[in-house]
Amino acid sequence: MNTFERSGKHLAIQSWQKLNSKLFSGFTTREGGNSTMAFHSMNMGFHVNDDPDKVRKNRKLFSEDIGFPVENWIGSKQVHAENIVKVSKEDRGSGSLDFDTAIPDTDGLYTSDENILLTSLYADCVPLYFYAPNDNLIGLAHAGWKGTVAKIGPAMINIWQEKESVDVKSILAAIGPSIGHCCYEVDDRVINEVKVALDGDTVDTVYKKNAAGNYQLNLKKLNEILLLRAGVLPENIIVSDQCTSCQNDVFFSHRKDKGKTGRMMSYIGRKGD
Ligand SMILES: [Zn+2]
Secondary structure (H helix, E strand, O other), X not given: OOOOEEEOOEEEOHHHHHHOOOEEEEEOOOOOOOOOHHHOOXXXXXXXXXXXXXXXXXXXXXXXXXXXXHHHEEOEOXXXXXXXXXXXXXXXXXXXXXXXXXXXXXOEEEEOOOOOEEEEEEOOOEEEEEEXXXXXXXXXXXXXXXXXXXXXXXXXXXHHHXXXXXXXXXXXXXXXXXXXXOOOEEOHHHHHHHHHHOOOOOOOOOEEEXXXXXXXXXXXXXXXXXXXXXXXXXXXXXXXXXXXXXXXXXXXXXXXXXXXOOOEEEEEEEOOO
């Protein structure tokens, strides 16, 4: 099932919007922007050596598309770790029109405030989304292999339970488009950390061995298993089946584009009255 459905040039988590018509969450594609060459065309990342004016233009275009002014976006400098920060209206504009003002050293953001858009940037890594409807909490986390094995997904769940008194059974999670097991080859260094993250359990669906020291890793599946182990109910997790490397006309892919490419943006925000 394609849980991230087309909505014009971007993808939206339509099932969450059906639950709450004021909740907007999804993932941008590479379509419909101003950037050229490797960044063609909707590059949302300032840190990849694209022309910053073009990135600002792309961001403004998207802000008009979804109706959240770009001044109300919040982004972070992602470092492939498990740091999570609670943000509020006071943080509006962090990283929205340049890289320097982004919230430092952070791969997870959450908020209870309305009218701000949480954002996070991708070219193959796994975008995680969190929503606790009863507590009005929304969150995003960036999970490449390092963030995944550092358990940034369970970290968000734990913080919401411990600091925000959220019932884990009420938490909805979504795992967005990323590089699929079809295209994600990794070595022993990665698989050894995956085994630690799984507490030594063998889970057939997470990775397959191609040859000595060479594996296909299913990073979405690993995130799903870790979220289930953190207590999220299976029926509350949705998983995209889109591969950013296979669908290179739709997505930027760090692997497929050999490192020089743009960034898609995950987003989640609640509009106020
Ligand atoms: Zn693929």
